[in-house]
Amino acid sequence: MAIGLYIHVPFCLQKCNYCDFISYPYDVDLAASYVYALEKEMALHTVNMRSDHRTVKSIYLGGGTPTVLTGEHLTAILDYCRSYFTLTADAEITVECNPGTVDSAKMVEIRKAGVNRVSIGVQAYQQKMLSRLGRIHNWREVVEAARSCKEAGFDNLSFDLMFGIPGQSQKNWRETLDRVIELTPQHVSAYNLKIEPDTPLHRDVVSGYLVSCDEELELEMYWYAIDFLTGHGFTHYEISNFAQPGREARHNLIYWNNEEYLGLGPAAHSMMNSHRFSNLESVELYINRLNKNESVIHKLNSLTREEQISETVFLGLRLISGLDLTAFEQRYGKSFSELFGDKIKKLTAQGLIEIEENRVRLTAKGLPLANEVFAEFI
Known part of the structure; x- marks a missing residue:
């Protein structure tokens, strides 16, 4: 990977x-x-x-x-x-x-x-x-x-x-x-x-x-x-x-695309193995810990399946091409419509999202209201 x-x-x-x-x-x-x-x-x-x-x-x-x-x-x-x-x-x-x-x-x-x-x-x-x-x-x-x-x-x-x-x-x-x-x-x-x-x-x-x-x-x-x-x-x-x-x-x-990344340095954030973690913010403490070969990870959160799905959706909707619904179903074992049918109907009726060619994306109307759309999936 x-x-x-x-x-x-x-x-x-x-x-x-x-x-x-x-x-x-x-x-x-x-x-x-x-x-x-x-x-x-x-x-x-x-x-x-x-x-x-x-x-x-x-x-x-x-x-x-x-x-x-x-x-x-x-x-x-x-x-x-x-x-x-x-x-x-x-x-x-x-x-x-x-x-x-x-x-x-x-x-x-x-x-x-x-x-x-x-x-x-x-x-x-x-x-x-x-x-x-x-x-x-x-x-x-x-x-x-x-x-x-x-x-x-x-x-x-x-x-x-x-x-x-x-x-x-x-x-x-x-x-x-x-x-x-x-x-x-x-x-x-x-x-x-x-x-x-x-x-x-x-x-x-x-x-x-x-x-x-x-x-x-x-x-x-x-x-x-x-x-x-x-x-x-x-x-x-x-x-x-x-x-x-x-x-x-x-x-x-x-x-x-909500893929994995490793963050290094003071206050850096990472997302790996369904865990989100961040480093100590103080540069002096960061240096002191590592000089003793100690971990500098400060916060560690295990992401639930629901949290992972939510993040994949609202991050994917930032892309103008939108979220690939085939890849979404392969990743989570359920279709987007199974999980969010009511929200799809609501946001589509409001003209904020559209589904075409097996992708869901923001409309021109939805772009400046993106945060309101994202909130529906959090």
Whole structure:
């Protein structure tokens, strides 16, 4: 069985105003200790991975900001992966980067180390929007990062964008998309900003310093992104994701198909053998435990059959092509209609889902109401 490998790099130069992920200020010595501990965590998993004949078909270094690490450390991490796990010949290896942490030499180094896909956190074109989000980069650095990646030999670039930023206009959003297309990415993720509690952005909205984006405007931005990107040769293949032919994010498809993945690093999550588990959040405790060759798994939950079915349904419905009903029945021994007949009738009557060619998927009406549809299956 081929699975995904997620590696959480928990360091940033500066935490963004909207971010509620686990991250810590970058410190070169702490980062070196983290990389050393990461190898030890891989060693703890290698026996089970090999005894179960699991291979790795994708590696995703996320964060945090993986590219705050040196090229030497990023290379070492990938060397450890090859030492402790069996990678498929065509494994997708992605590194997230912040444009403010990219230089040509580092991109050349990680390309030689085997990275074949780069996900760049662009978010917006306008400096005002970037500052509001607490991003450390500017547009010039986005252009330079894209150029550095291409010169290093990368031909699979993904750009992350955000709409629904407080104060963002439709004109701002259109301008961002226009500028992004000029840089010829192979993949674009367009996310509706969610203002998380206990973040600086949330505090600014609660205090009245900033005003949340109007929901109707957010919806207009979403539809515009779909029309614009599909009009430029991208396939809209997941609620928030668009790809040139054959450039879908293979690692993320593991999540949306509810397949197995192993997460390494502080606060990383895993799903294997019908169990969901997560690591300790503290980077110091993570390092200390692994220096004693102790497990860093913090929470472990056994998923019931009903929970597995529920997750398979709502994750599969994130895909524009929808959930494969034949594969669903083969996996769970019962048809989708047997398990959810009443819900199918209700959601179909409301025009939120449709079943065609043995797949169930969201309709155009259902896309912006996806969370309401998902709730029916939880």
